[in-house]
Amino acid sequence: MVYKRVVFTMDRYQRQISLPEIGAQGQTQLKQTRILCVGAGGLGSPALLYLAAAGIGELGIIDGDTVELSNLQRQVLFNTRDNGKHKSHVAKDRLQALNSDVTIQCYPERLSPKNAIQVMENYDIILDGTDNFASKFLINDAAVQLDLPVVYGSISQFEGRASVFWAKKGPCYRCLYATLPKTAIQNCAEAGVLGAVAGIIGCIQATEAIKLALHLQPRTESFQQVASLKPLIGNLLILDAKTMHIENFKISKQPSCAVCSQHPTITSLDEANYPDCCALDIPLPIDFELNVHEISNRGHVELIDVRESNEWKLEHIPGAQNIPLSSLTSQSELTLDPEKKYVLYCQSGKRSQQAAKIMIQKGFNHLQHISGGMIQWKIFNSKSEYSIHEMLEQNPTP
Numbered sequence: 381m382v383y384k385r386v387v388f389t390m391d392r393y394q395r396q397i398s399l400p401e402i403g404a405q406g407q408t409q410l411k412q413t414r415i416l417c418v419g420a421g422g423l424g425s426p427a428l429l430y431l432a433a434a435g436i437g438e439l440g441i442i443d444g445d446t447v448e449l450s451n452l453q454r455q456v457l458f459n460t461r462d463n464g465k466h467k468s469h470v471a472k473d474r475l476q477a478l479n480s481d482v483t484i485q486c487y488p489e490r491l492s493p494k495n496a497i498q499v500m501e502n503y504d505i506i507l508d509g510t511d512n513f514a515s516k517f518l519i520n521d522a523a524v525q526l527d528l529p530v531v532y533g534s535i536s537q538f539e540g541r542a543s544v545f546w547a548k549k550g551p552c553y554r555c556l557y558a559t560l561p562k563t564a565i566q567n568c569a570e571a572g573v574l575g576a577v578a579g580i581i582g583c584i585q586a587t588e589a590i591k592l593a594l595h596l597q598p599r600t601e602s603f604q605q606v607a608s609l610k611p612l613i614g615n616l617l618i619l620d621a622k623t624m625h626i627e628n629f630k631i632s633k634q635p636s637c638a639v640c641s642q643h644p645t646i647t648s649l650d651e652a653n654y655p656d657c658c659a660l661d662i663p664l665p666i667d668f669e670l671n672v673h674e675i676s677n678r679g680h681v682e683l684i685d686v687r688e689s690n691e692w693k694l695e696h697i698p699g700a701q702n703i704p705l706s707s708l709t710s711q712s713e714l715t716l717d718p719e720k721k722y723v724l725y726c727q728s729g730k731r732s733q734q735a736a737k738i739m740i741q742k743g744f745n746h747l748q749h750i751s752g753g754m755i756q757w758k759i760f761n762s763k764s765e766y767s768i769h770e771m772l773e774q775n776p777t778p
């Protein structure tokens with residue numbers, strides 16, 4: 381039986397064992413590696429599939445979200461039947477079916493300043509599949525404390541970025557972004573993304589994680605070949621999928637970095653450093669969701685558009701006032717009455733949820749939002765104003 385098992389394993393991995401950079405010893409190294417994937421979304425899906433297929437010994441999946449229909453355009457771990465189920469549980473089942481050799485740990489929760497060290501310390505490599513600055517700062521700061529490499533990825537529209545941050549050998553994420561960029565909230569919200577771009581970057585992340593795994597463990601054979609595998613430490617890869625132009629920018633360690641310099645100012649995971657992560661834990665009211673039909677049937681409502689002012693100037697719902705999400709996070713006092721009812725909206729309904737959580741913290745108790753935001757509002761109004769032929773004329777697609 382033992383013989384059969386070995387043959388089976390060799391058969392599964394033969395195409396990568398035949399690579400001199402990997403070989404039988406490299407395959408054992410992969411088996412001994414533990415990788416935590418933070419976020420099982422657009423980046424985590426392809427990355428996890430390839431890591432499990434490659435025979436990584438242990439994979440951790442931390443994600444507090446459930447599968448939504450809108451995820452399926454890029455999150456290839458899930459299918460239509462998974463709608464509403466916990467992402468980490470579905471991901472585990474799918475990956476285990478792909479390769480039962482891999483041990484998989486599920487964490488159906490969001491990575492937070494409270495659990496980050498406790499979860500991350502069980503792994504050798506962290507793969508960052510998150511989509512917001514607060515989570516990326518949190519992963520970075522915890523990884524610097526734990527001396528762990530982070531395989532970074534980010535996607536927006538047709539652009540993808542990847543790097544490896546490892547303070548021991550090069551710059552960290554805070555060497556690249558010292559503080560939260562002013563435009564961060566707008567960028568990470570609803571810019572949209574081509575699913576295939578998430579696939580490309582997720583696969584780059586899986587490749588980088590495998591290269592790191594081959595470097596981490598002690599090696600006696602094929603030392604030269606392994607040295608030829610150079611992880612993206614100190615490099616930021618930027619892909620423009622519109623032209624398929626790929627550029628590699630050198631990034632260096634910042635002597636004044638708040639986390640990885642000789643005199644760091646951030647030495648613990650203080651919740652104040654990651655405001656978005658903490659705000660996400662706040663529950664929303666039961667009657668929070670409001671659809672566009674309900675809005676149009678109501679009389680006067682106090683509408684607040686939480687998109688940025690440039691978006692507001694382009695178009696907005698008549699009668700609404702503009703209080704951008706970025707100003708909500710910075711303003712300590714709001715000139716609104718906490719006892720009044722307000723209906724928030726943004727482009728697709730994501731930022732209005734974030735805004736509501738911030739306002740609830742400030743004492744506002746009568747909040748609702750338009751689900752689907754401006755997008756749904758426009759669809760609803762265009763249906764009532766134009767015929768289908770007029771719409772087709774405006775969007776002539778074969």
Ligand SMILES: [Zn+2]
Binds near residue numbers: 554555634638639640
């Ligand atoms: Zn740094």
